[in-house]
Amino acid sequence: MRKTRLGAISAILVGLCYFFTVILVLLAPPGENAVVDHITHMEKLMAVHYILGFLGVLGIMVVLTISRTLEKQTAGSEWYPYSKVMAIIGFALLAINNFRQTGLDHELSHEAIHASGAVLDAVVIGWVGLVEFSPQGWIDFGFVGIWILTVSVFSLKLHNRKLLSYLGYLGGSCFIVTVLGNVTGLSFLVMIGMGLGGLVVVPAWFIYYGVLLLKKPLLPTDLSTNTEI
Incomplete structure (x- = not known):
């Protein structure tokens, strides 16, 4: 039997982390500026x-677990390995970026307020470039969204998991819409992408996947069948 407990629990935690992240962001409405x-x-x-930092670390574990459970189905796919690497890069960047910001945002914002004047103006103008590695979300949202779509293609075709x-x-799609909203400046796309995707659908997908893996880890024979596991 293939052990999936660690990856399954990680998937559930990733879903919960996405959910609570959006809740916390909603509880911190934007004000005058980022500082x-x-x-x-x-x-x-x-x-x-x-x-988000811990979500990124857990996300890497989830990608590796799900990829391992799909290895026979995806063995002939040229695209899946690329999407897998993209997701790992996306989650890794998410972890690096946010753990970096835990040691940067507090100091930078307080120093800018204390300095005021031209220094404050410069920090406000350049805030995103100073603290963000993927300001429009191409990597941490776009890459992960593409991988989720790819996994879903194989889940529907080979595992008959229609709801999942x-x-x-x-x-x-919501993650990709979020990126498009950031790129175009259309805030309603970001609201749809993060409101529907980050708060509801993506957490549900990860939690559902984790629960399925906990209930019945994949057997070697399951990997070549179209049955529900």
Whole structure:
């Protein structure tokens, strides 16, 4: 029997982390600028960074687990290995970026407020470039969204998990819509992508996948069948 307990628990935790991250962000509404926001809502935003940092680490474990359970189905796929690496890069960047910000945002925002004047203006203008590695979400949201869509194709076709696959199609699409919203500046796309995807669908997909793996880990024979596991 293939052991999936660690990856399954990680998947459930990833889903919960996405959910609580969006809740915390909603509890920290944007104000005058990013520097003021990080003074006003420092505790909530720091909690977001820690949660996303650990989410990134757990996400790598989930990608490896799900990929291992699909290895026979995806053995002939040229695309799946690329999407797997993209997801690992996306989760790794998410972890690096947010753990970095736990040690940067607090100091930078307070120093900017203390300095005021031209220094404050410069930090406000350049905040995203100073603290973000993927400001538009191409890597941490786009790459992960593409992988979720890819996994869902194989889940629907080979495992007959229709609900799980449909959740994956919707969740992966929401992440991509979030990126498009950031790129185009259309805030309603970001609201749809993160409100529907980050708060509901993507957490549900990860939690559902984790529960299925906990209930019945994949057997070697399951990997070549189309039955529900």
